[in-house]
Ligand SMILES: C[S@@+](CC[C@H](N)C(=O)[O-])C[C@H]1O[C@@H](n2cnc3c(N)ncnc32)[C@H](O)[C@@H]1O
């Protein structure tokens with residue numbers, strides 16, 4: 357079955373040298389377990405996506421899911437909306453992710469027209485769309501590339517379209533940041549990760565996942581052209597924003 361998932365044990369043994377985190381076969385094999393145990397509120401964010409789509413998506417409009425990984429957002433939409441309600445393109449640069457997402461859609465929702473493209477979201481040629489999902493992906497782009505992408509996305513959205521931006525964040529205040537990171541590590545421990553796993557993954561993500569502050573995310577959305585953005589979800593150092601294009 358294409359959604360078979362293993363328990364994430366990638367950082368459970370001591371490594372001489374921790375390699376940079378990458379979305380390779382090893383991560384793909386345990387990704388559903390990894391993201392569920394590592395991202396506070398991941399399930400709730402997925403659950404809200406289809407409710408937001410029901411309110412904001414014009415019937416038949418297109419949805420882009422950027423950095424779709426295994427297509428969890430697409431599956432959430434397909435589970436809640438009929439096939440003719442929307443079109444969907446998931447894009448991911450990782451060949452292993454894209455291949456597995458493609459197969460998952462064929463297995464799980466063959467009646468919905470779900471496309472997956474193995475491509476770079478920075479250079480992809482977007483068609484007009486009603487909703488763009490960027491869930492935990494912008495944080496993996498070099499910061500210098502983020503504004504240009506958001507501007508392109510704003511320009512491709514149809515009037516009345518929405519962008520959902522979910523990210524890990526950092527606090528500008530050092531004490532607040534330390535508190536939030538410590539409680540995040542408590543969250544991971546409570547989900548079965550050891551101190552060694554937490555520490556080795558932290559090293560692997562250094563200079564790979566570069567978080568912005570919540571204020572910087574709103575500022576980027578404003579710079580891109582969005583007249584309005586809101587933080588609709590926050591749980592420790594993970595957040596989700598919605599940005600609206602004027603209708
Ligand atoms: C944390 S995962 C996203 C999780 C996913 N959105 C979900 O909700 O399950 C980040 C994904 O972004 C992809 N990615 C990173 N940089 C990318 C780029 N420049 N273009 C396309 N995909 C990219 C990675 O391959 C990875 O699958």
Ligand SMILES: O=C(O)C(=O)C[C@]1(C(=O)O)C=C[C@@H](O)C=C1
Pocket residue numbers: 390391394395492524557558561565
């Ligand atoms: O484990 C962490 O520290 C995380 O930041 C979680 C996180 C993410 O936010 O994208 C990092 C890598 C994996 O893609 C899954 C989740």
